Amino acid sequence: xxxxxxxxxxxxxxxxxxxxxxxxxxxxxxxxxxxxxxxxxxxxxxxxxxxxxxxxxxxxxxxxxxxxxxxxxxxxxxxxxxxxxxxxxxxxxxxxxxxxxxxxxxxxxxxxxxxxxxxxxxxxxxxxxxxxxxxxxxxxxxxxxxxxxxxxxx
Ligand code: HEC
Numbered sequence: 001x002x003x004x005x006x007x008x009x010x011x012x013x014x015x016x017x018x019x020x021x022x023x024x025x026x027x028x029x030x031x032x033x034x035x036x037x038x039x040x041x042x043x044x045x046x047x048x049x050x051x052x053x054x055x056x057x058x059x060x061x062x063x064x065x066x067x068x069x070x071x072x073x074x075x076x077x078x079x080x081x082x083x084x085x086x087x088x089x090x091x092x093x094x095x096x097x098x099x100x101x102x103x104x105x106x107x108x109x110x111x112x113x114x115x116x117x118x119x120x121x122x123x124x125x126x127x128x129x130x131x132x133x134x135x136x137x138x139x140x141x142x143x144x145x146x147x148x149x150x151x152x153x154x
Contacts (some may be wrong), residue, residue, distance in 0.1 A: 006091040054154060055147070057106050061149055064097040076149045079139045080128070088124045096120045103144040 043106055071085035088096055098108040099117030108114060122131055128140045135142040141149055 004138050010076065054151060057101055058109060058147070060101055060106065060151065061094075061097040061109060061146065064100050065093045067150070068093040068096060072150065074094070074154075076141060078141060081130075088120055092120045092124070094115075096125065100143055104146050 032114035043153035060070060067083065068088055069085060071083050073082040082104040094110075095113040096109050097117070098120050100107045102114055121133075129135050129143050130140070
């Protein structure tokens with residue numbers, strides 16, 4: 001009789017312990033799910049922002065400026081090879097970038113630089129990329145493309 005009572009106590013204890021443990025596990029899991037969900041949402045927002053960014057005119061202008069100031073050795077597949085840095089000085093580079101974005105029909109951040117940028121472009125860039133910016137197929141890249149090759153690659 002006494003032994004049975006002890007047995008019942010043990011079973012009761014084990015059941016209660018099991019139930020408490022299970023409910024604890026459940027709350028931790030749902031917390032984890034919640035965190036994962038939040039993370040996912042955050043990541044999603046971030047990558048969307050990046051994609052919008054890379055297609056913005058600001059990004060394009062800074063890409064062009066960077067190529068003028070630092071050159072381009074991206075191996076874009078043109079027979080001429082790399083483009084050296086410094087075909088124009090830094091101040092001219094900004095203005096040229098404003099002009100170059102208009103070649104693909106975009107509205108530059110500083111429209112007031114376009115006219116001067118055009119003049120600089122003709123004397124500093126036109127020799128290779130062509131006065132119309134269309135380049136020479138296979139030798140110099142076309143700057144009138146909707147998305148420039150270096151950006152497309154990114
Ligand atoms: C001597 C010839 C030459 C001159 C001058 C020159 N470029 Fe280039 N440019 C190239 C070549 C070749 C490439 C491709 C380089 C590579 O593969 O990374 C290039 C690449 C570029 C790119 C990247 C194109 C893309 O599709 O991503 C831009 C933008 C550019 N040039 C703008 C200019 C501007 C603006 C000027 C004038 C300041 C200029 N270039 C002057 C030869 C030239």
